[in-house]
Amino acid sequence: MFKKPLGGLKTSAPLRGSDRRRLKQRVIEAFGISSEDGDLLVPDGIQSVKFSTHLEEPGVAYLAPDGDPLWFTVGKGSDELVPTVYTLWKRRDILPALWTPAAVIPILIGGADLMIPGVVHHSPALKENQLISVLQYNYSRENPTVSAPLAVGRMALPSEQLDRGRQEKGKAVLVLHTWKDHLWDLGSKRDAPEALPISKPQDEPSILAGGDEKATACGEVLEPSATEAMANLKLDGGEDLAAPRPSYSPQEINTLLHTSLVQAIASSIPASAFPIPATIFYTNYILPSRPAFPSLLVPHSGPAPADLSPCPSVAEITVKASGHKSLTAFLKGEEKASLLTLKSPPKHAQQPDLLVTSVNINHPSVAGHHQYATIKDVEATAAKKAMREEKKREAEAGTGEVKVTELWKPHQVTVSLFERMGGNTTYHYSLAEIKALLNSYIATNSLVNPRVQAYINLDEALINCITSKSKGKAKGKDAAQEQVPIEFMKREELIKAVVERMQNWYEVSDGKDTVRKKGEIRPIQVVMKVRQGRKVSTMISGFEPFLVVGAEDMAEDLRKVCAGATSVSPVPGKPANSGMEVLIQGKQSVAVIDYLTSKGIPKKWIEVVDLSGKK
Structure with a gap:
């Protein structure tokens, strides 16, 4: 709803005392909170501002004294208050919750609705049209977490109906507002709170069931293992997830882990990735290859489940729950079966893990293996379906706006880092996807500094990446700084350092054609300067990547709009075939901007420079 800037924004005005009290009472009655919480979510000095969406729907936003939007209403005559993510970061339990994988969140931020396959877990007994918060589920073998509402x-x-149709197409949630959309931009734009571990004390209700989250947020609750935490969660009707799904025996988990290893080998692990430390091999290749529906591969020895849901939860299929009890014992058993080869680490090595030096792709069990749906496949399919739905929705809307996406590809020193993080080294990543992958890697390896959580402790892979020379050679003072050992960095600085060492790409789409090219895309240049004595001219260059019109057509169109002479010539001072320049007589920046935006070029990609020296 707010993927485009808000229109018709007026100056915000403080609410009168009586209006503020009425708003507070509406919040208390609608969300069942106490008067003290009402004062927190409807503070003294709260302001209101009117706006309109890109669909011309009128709305009202209520802002905190510091400018953070707390509530909004949309629609003529609508009085339903909707909390913003800023409000939910203060009291996340005022709305029921729904989880989705990390790969889906950037798609929701782009304006898409949440599709059925993207639902990982939800609060019980949800009704159609009920307001819901969406949280990001971060999978980790030892410490699964969920984010603050996004x-x-x-x-x-x-x-x-959602549970019956998990394998069906269709929408699960109609998204109204997201983190980092244009409504969120009105506020302080602060970072989302830290993700919380999936945990629940035995004598208190789950956060998702609407319980008190204060103890959890303060770290005062017990933190059971992922298996215990998932077993404690409730699904529809308050039914225990673990009740109809008893655990597999250690021998059955042995079989599932062996099958997951065979699946990983059959999926062609690149030879350049070896040698791989055992823990990295286990985390990046074996765990993602676990079956999404294990009961289809290994029938459970106990009572059969009523459906094809994972039996048990996939999170239970770990080495600790198997008969091996340790990763070393499991891998050595597979080495005896000739599926892989291992090498002990050198004496006094900083990395005590075993090294996996190779896998046997010619093994009979690999040659005869039948591929199955893995948990990695399920998450990827959900993300692709959501992306297709978003593209279809944009095509139907027919906005005609040129969409420019900056992308980055792993290159040189960043290739090994992305391999270690389990990423695809041939994929073109958006900035949001790079952040999500790095954040997942940081969470999985517990790299957040325990003393100052704004800083990230750097492991060997991160240090090797960021201490290498970037695209330009460091000189003088910068070169001396690069030689100083780095042990930790702020999260945003770390992301920036990694991105600077990746290869620049960009993608431009006008709704009909999509072009992806290597290099850094730059804004269209509209330069006004004096030529031939006192005459001022306006020159336009750098428009070719944006798929608008050709130079000749642009010159003809602007000749009519500006009622002045125009001409076309190669950009002076640049090599041949590097682009054309359109020249117009007079200071015509306003007319040029209007023309380019009418062709769908966003204003952020138009740069105006006045070198004429005249006002």
């Missing part, structure tokens, strides 16, 4: 939406169907 989106607010409305259920497109009841939870009973």
Whole structure:
């Protein structure tokens, strides 16, 4: 709803005392909170501002004294208050919650609705049209977490129908507002709170069930293992997830782990990735290759489940729950079966892990293996479906706006880092995807500095990446600084350092054609300067990558719009075939901007420079 800038924004005005009290009472009644919480979420000095969406729907936003939007209403005559993510970061339990994988969040921020396959877990007994918060589920073998609320939406169907249709197409949540959209931009733009571990004390209700989160947020609760935490969660009707799904025996988990290893080998691990430390091999290749529906491969020895849901939870299929009990014992058993080869680390090595030096792709069990749906496949499919739905929705909307996406590809020193993080080294990443991958790697390896959580402790892979020379050679003072050992960095600085060492790409789409090229895209240049004595001319260059019109057509169009002479010539001072320049007589920057925006070019990609020296 807010993927485009808000229109018709007026100056915000403080609410009168009586209006503020009425708003507070509405919040208390609608969300069932106490008067003290009402004062927190509707503070003294709260302001209101009117706006309109890109669909011309009128709305009202209520802002905190510091400018953070707390509540909003949309629609003529609508009085339903919707909390923003800023409000949910203060009290996340005022709305029921729904989890989705990390790969889906950037798609929701781009304006898409949440599709059914993208739902990992949800609060019980949800009704159609009910307001819901969306949280990011971060998978980790030892410490699975969920983020603070990152989106607010409305259920497109009841939870009973959602559970019956997990393999069907369609929307689960109609997204109204997300972190980093244009409504969020009105506020302080602060970082989202840290993700919380999936944990629940035995004598208190789950956060998702609407319980008190204060103890969890303060770290005062017990933190059971991922298996115990998932077993404690409740699904529809308050039914225990673990009740109809008893655990596999250690021998059955042995079989599932062996099958996951065979699946990983059959999926062609690149030879350049070896040798791989055992823990990295286990985390990046074996765990993602676990079956999404294990009961289809290894029938459970106990009572059969009523459906094809994972039996048990995939999170239970770990080495610790197997008969091996340790990763070393498991890998050595597979080495005896000739599936892989191992090498002990050198004496006094800083890395005590075993090294996996190779895998046997010619092994009979690999040659006869039948591929199955893995948990990695399920998450990737959900993300692709959401992306297709978003593209279809944009095509139907027919906005005609040129969409410019800056991309980065792993290159040179960053290739090994992305391999270690489990990323695809041939993929073109957006900035949001790079951040998500790095944040997941930081969480999985517990790299957040325990004393100052704004800083990240750097491991060997990160240090090797960021201490290498970037695209330009460091000189003088900068070169001396690069030689100083780095042990930790701020999260944003770390992301920036990694991105600077990747290869620049960009993608431009006008709704019909999409072009992806290597290099850094730059804004269209509109330069006004004096030529031939006192005459001022306006020159336009750098428009070719944006798929607008040719230089000749642009010159003809602007000749009519500006009622002045125009000409076309190669950009002076640059090599042949590097682009054309359109020249117009007079200071015509306003007319040029209007023309380019009418062709769908966003204003952020138009740069005006006045060198004429005249006002």
